[in-house]
Amino acid sequence: MSGRDRRILILGGGYAGLTAMSRLARLGLDAEIVLVDQRSHWSERIRLHELAVGGKARQIDLADFAASLSARFVRARITALSPSGRVVGLETAGGGSTWLRFDHCILALGSSVDDRAVTADALPDAPPVVRLESATEAHLIHDVLVRRPTAKVLIVGGGLTGVEAACEIAEAFPATQVTLASASAWRQDGGPGSFSRVAVQHLANTLQRLGVTSIAGRVLECRKGVARMADGAGLPYDICVWTTGFAPNELAQASGVAVTSHRQVVVDHTLRSVSHRHILAVGDLAFTRTPASGPCRMGCVTALPMGAAAARTVAALLSGRELPGFEFDYLFRCVSLGRADGLIQFVDSRDRPRRLVWTGRKAAIWKDYICRTTLATIGVSAMPAPPVVPPLTMLLPLLRSRRQYA
Numbered sequence: 001m002s003g004r005d006r007r008i009l010i011l012g013g014g015y016a017g018l019t020a021m022s023r024l025a026r027l028g029l030d031a032e033i034v035l036v037d038q039r040s041h042w043s044e045r046i047r048l049h050e051l052a053v054g055g056k057a058r059q060i061d062l063a064d065f066a067a068s069l070s071a072r073f074v075r076a077r078i079t080a081l082s083p084s085g086r087v088v089g090l091e092t093a094g095g096g097s098t099w100l101r102f103d104h105c106i107l108a109l110g111s112s113v114d115d116r117a118v119t120a121d122a123l124p125d126a127p128p129v130v131r132l133e134s135a136t137e138a139h140l141i142h143d144v145l146v147r148r149p150t151a152k153v154l155i156v157g158g159g160l161t162g163v164e165a166a167c168e169i170a171e172a173f174p175a176t177q178v179t180l181a182s183a184s185a186w187r188q189d190g191g192p193g194s195f196s197r198v199a200v201q202h203l204a205n206t207l208q209r210l211g212v213t214s215i216a217g218r219v220l221e222c223r224k225g226v227a228r229m230a231d232g233a234g235l236p237y238d239i240c241v242w243t244t245g246f247a248p249n250e251l252a253q254a255s256g257v258a259v260t261s262h263r264q265v266v267v268d269h270t271l272r273s274v275s276h277r278h279i280l281a282v283g284d285l286a287f288t289r290t291p292a293s294g295p296c297r298m299g300c301v302t303a304l305p306m307g308a309a310a311a312r313t314v315a316a317l318l319s320g321r322e323l324p325g326f327e328f329d330y331l332f333r334c335v336s337l338g339r340a341d342g343l344i345q346f347v348d349s350r351d352r353p354r355r356l357v358w359t360g361r362k363a364a365i366w367k368d369y370i371c372r373t374t375l376a377t378i379g380v381s382a383m384p385a386p387p388v389v390p391p392l393t394m395l396l397p398l399l400r401s402r403r404q405y406a
């Protein structure tokens with residue numbers, strides 16, 4: 001089989017899937033590239049907290065973007081994957097169902113907010129409980145804030161998404177009463193994903209400055225405008241925003257592809273599934289590690305280079321060349337704390353905190369710049385120039401890291 005008879009299917013048009021599509025198109029392969037997603041438009045997920053307070057986030061019409069790359073977009077919900085049959089089952093927008101065959105498949109179905117531990121009302125008049133995971137939910141939050149500027153806002157989950165949402169809402173709607181409920185404290189153990197003492201201090205100070213009430217404890221359920229905590233206490237809310245971690249899409253596990261206990265597809269250094277070699281997985285759905293970084297955590301920061309690397313792997317598979325390995329190392333973690341403040345925690349290649357931390361306006365500008373670079377990586381805008389000069393010790397790694405996203 002050759003030429004346009006060969007089909008590369010990209011399942012999921014998020015950061016990872018779109019990057020894979022634009023790189024595959026750029027490589028000019030002699031194969032049909034098909035992107036499938038349930039949404040007609042992609043919107044910048046890492047700016048959803050900004051969108052929730054009326055800010056802007058870039059939207060991309062997936063059909064137009066695919067067409068501009070001579071690829072095909074199919075809007076449908078993927079309902080089944082047969083790895084050995086090399087087909088996926090689709091439910092189209094009109095309600096019909098169909099199958100699509102593939103030669104190579106890139107699984108990029110991402111993750112959704114992990115709310116498995118929490119039950120909530122679905123009563124029509126109950127105060128809304130919203131998962132911050134798409135533009136639709138972000139707009140819903142904004143509507144409530146505009147209608148009720150003195151609302152009690154409960155953010156469940158004290159990870160970076162929760163912190164960013166809490167700061168954004170408290171700053172943009174200062175009459176709201178924002179509470180951030182978190183089951184665990186920010187780690188300062190020096191391990192991957194932890195923060196330096198200065199960084200944790202800045203996060204705590206900023207929440208306090210913005211009037212956010214921080215509560216330690218696990219929220220078990222939300223009913224009729226009251227969240228019940230594990231210790232029995234009740235927290236009243238007018239709107240509750242769930243940001244309690246991310247759970248990978250369940251389709252891969254259901255299809256029999258090898259996954260971790262956390263439901264991520266186990267892939268090797270070429271991003272191919274260890275159980276089904278013609279299937280690749282990228283982004284939040286994939287579990288891999290590199291010699292430099294160790295295990296890669298879920299995030300846009302890893303989804304983008306994985307998308308680019310998956311395209312290189314598929315290109316090599318099609319041409320019979322030696323497969324390139326996925327290379328990645330960490331440089332910094334960016335947190336926005338409202339529009340004028342932020343936190344850049346510089347890290348070593350394994351995501352362990354260095355002493356160097358940026359805060360305040362410089363950090364906010366850098367975070368915004370990083371968000372803009374993600375659009376360039378996907379392929380919908382030109383790469384912006386850095387607005388702030390990074391420290392000399394970071395310059396070389398920064399330049400080197402550009403290769404990971406190329």
Ligand SMILES: Cc1cc2nc3c(=O)[nH]c(=O)nc-3n(C[C@H](O)[C@H](O)[C@H](O)COP(=O)(O)OP(=O)(O)OC[C@H]3O[C@@H](n4cnc5c(N)ncnc54)[C@H](O)[C@@H]3O)c2cc1C
Binds near residue numbers: 013049077110282
């Ligand atoms: C508010 C917020 C802020 C964040 N900030 C940062 C940050 O600063 N830095 C960082 O590194 N990460 C950040 N993240 C995490 C980051 O957004 C994710 O890691 C990233 O989106 C993962 O990309 P992905 O392509 O793997 O998956 P996704 O972006 O989740 O894309 C998956 C796609 O698959 C589609 N899909 C899923 N299931 C189906 C189905 N059955 N049928 C059809 N289509 C389907 C979805 O519609 C979606 O388009 C943030 C997340 C949030 C919510």
